Amino acid sequence: MNAPLPLATAIASPTEWLLDEKTRFLNHGSFGARLRRVALAQRAYQDRFEAQPLAFLDREGPALLRAARLKLGSFLGMNQADFGFTSNATDSVATVLRSLRFEPGDEVLTTDHVYNGVRQAVRHILAGSGATLREVPLAVPATTAGVEATLAEALSPRSRLVLVSHVTSPTGLRLPVERIAANCAARGVDVLVDGAHAPGMLDLDIAALGVPFYAANLHKWLGAPMGAGLLWVHPERQPEIHPHVVSHNVGLGLATEFEWQGSRDISPWLTAADAVAIAGELAGPGGWPAIRSHNRALATWVQRMLCQCWEVEALSPLDGSMLGSMAALRLPARARERFPSPAAFLEALRGELPVEVPCFEWNGEWLIRPCCNVYNRAEQYQELGQAVLETLA
Ligand SMILES: Cc1ncc(COP(=O)(O)O)c(C=O)c1O
Missing domain, CATH: 3.90.1150.10 (Aspartate Aminotransferase, domain 1)
Known part of the structure; x- marks a missing residue:
C-alpha cells in the first residue's frame, strides 16, 4: 500500500x-489549525464590531448569524433553525445534560472511549440527581458490528440517554452512530452524539442520523476559530433545551435563543461559515x-x-x-x-x-x-x- x-x-x-x-x-485533533485566510476573515468581523459595536451586534448580527447558520446547515445536513451556536463540544454536551430532567435510578450510558473532559462534565452534572453514568467497555481491536452489538446489549430498562462519540478521542475510531441510534430508538432511549471531531472529517448529514441531540466542534477539522461549536436538536425536542446563559431570546426558538447568550464575540461562529468556503475553494475542484x-x-x-x-x-x-x-x-x-x-x-x-x-x-x-x-x-x-x-x- x-x-x-x-x-x-x-x-x-x-x-x-x-x-x-x-x-x-x-495533532490537528486537539485544537485544529487555522488557514491564514480564515484568521483574516475573523479579524475583519472583529474590526467591524470594534468600529460600530451597536450596528454590528444589535442591528446586523441576527442576519449575519442566520446567513452563517444557513451555510453551515447546508454543509452539515441541518435546517438553520434546528441548531444553536455554542462555544465548543463540551458546552454542547453539558447543555443537553443540564436541560434534561433525570430521575433517581436513571442511567446515562457511555463507552470507555469517551473524552475525559466530557466524562467529568457528565459526572459533575449528574451528581446529586440520583442518576448515574455507566461506562460500557468497547473491546479493541474494535469492529463496527462489535461496537453496535455491545452497546445494544448494554441497554437496560434504566437507560435514559446514550452518550456516544462519533469519532472517539483516545482511540480515533468512527463509531456506527446510525445503527446505535436505530437500536436506541427501538428501546425508547435518547442518544446524544459527541461529534467533536466529525465536522470536516466525516461526510455529515446530521439530521438524517436519527438521534435527538448532536454536539459538535467547528474549530477542529472545519478549521474555524476557537470558540465555535454547535448543538443540533431534533425539532420535537427543542422546547426542552436551553443554553447555560439564558437571556433576552428565551422562548424565541432554539437557534435564536442560542445566538444571544449574553453579549459575546460572535466572530468565531460567523467565521466558521467562511472557513467552509475558504477551505473548499483552496482545495480546488x-x-x-x-x-x-x-x-x-x-x-x-x-x-x-x-x-x-x-x-x-x-x-x-x-x-x-x-x-x-x-x-x-x-x-x-x-x-x-x-x-x-x-x-x-x-x-x-x-x-x-x-x-x-x-x-x-x-x-x-x-x-x-x-x-x-x-x-x-x-x-x-x-x-x-x-x-x-x-x-x-
Ligand atoms: C470526542 C471529544 N469530545 C469532546 C472534546 C472536547 O472538545 P472541546 O474542549 O473543544 O469542548 C474533544 C476534544 O478533543 C473530543 O475529542
Whole structure:
C-alpha cells in the first residue's frame, strides 16, 4: 500500500496555514489549525464590531448569524433553525445534560472511549440527581458490528440517554452512530452524539442520523476559530433545551435563543461559515470531499505503516473502515519498561524529533494518536516511526 500523494492544490501548501513549520504538527485533533485566510476573515468581523459595536451586534448580527447558520446547515445536513451556536463540544454536551430532567435510578450510558473532559462534565452534572453514568467497555481491536452489538446489549430498562462519540478521542475510531441510534430508538432511549471531531472529517448529514441531540466542534477539522461549536436538536425536542446563559431570546426558538447568550464575540461562529468556503475553494475542484478522502487515505496508510514499523496490533481493521483522519496506535511495549509515563516518553521523543503528537495512557495501554491533514506529508509519519524506535533503543 502506497502513501497517498498530497493534494495538488493550494490547501496542501503549509504556507496557507498559520502553523509553525519547524514542528511536525501531527495533532490537528486537539485544537485544529487555522488557514491564514480564515484568521483574516475573523479579524475583519472583529474590526467591524470594534468600529460600530451597536450596528454590528444589535442591528446586523441576527442576519449575519442566520446567513452563517444557513451555510453551515447546508454543509452539515441541518435546517438553520434546528441548531444553536455554542462555544465548543463540551458546552454542547453539558447543555443537553443540564436541560434534561433525570430521575433517581436513571442511567446515562457511555463507552470507555469517551473524552475525559466530557466524562467529568457528565459526572459533575449528574451528581446529586440520583442518576448515574455507566461506562460500557468497547473491546479493541474494535469492529463496527462489535461496537453496535455491545452497546445494544448494554441497554437496560434504566437507560435514559446514550452518550456516544462519533469519532472517539483516545482511540480515533468512527463509531456506527446510525445503527446505535436505530437500536436506541427501538428501546425508547435518547442518544446524544459527541461529534467533536466529525465536522470536516466525516461526510455529515446530521439530521438524517436519527438521534435527538448532536454536539459538535467547528474549530477542529472545519478549521474555524476557537470558540465555535454547535448543538443540533431534533425539532420535537427543542422546547426542552436551553443554553447555560439564558437571556433576552428565551422562548424565541432554539437557534435564536442560542445566538444571544449574553453579549459575546460572535466572530468565531460567523467565521466558521467562511472557513467552509475558504477551505473548499483552496482545495480546488475536489473541494471538501477531496480533503476528507485524502485525510482518511493518509490515516489508513499511517495505521498500517506504523503497525508494521513498531510490530504492534492495530486497534481497528486495517482497511480504514473505522477511521476518519486520525489513527491511534499502541506504542511498543518497551516504552513502558523504559519510561515512567507517556509524558516522559513524549519528552524524550521530542528530543529526537520536533513533533507535536498526542501520547497518553488509555485503559492501561500507552497510545499515540497521529492526526492527518492536508498540510501533512507521508515522510513525517515515517520520521515519527523511526524516532519512536530510536527513543526506545
Ligand atoms: C470526542 C471529544 N469530545 C469532546 C472534546 C472536547 O472538545 P472541546 O474542549 O473543544 O469542548 C474533544 C476534544 O478533543 C473530543 O475529542
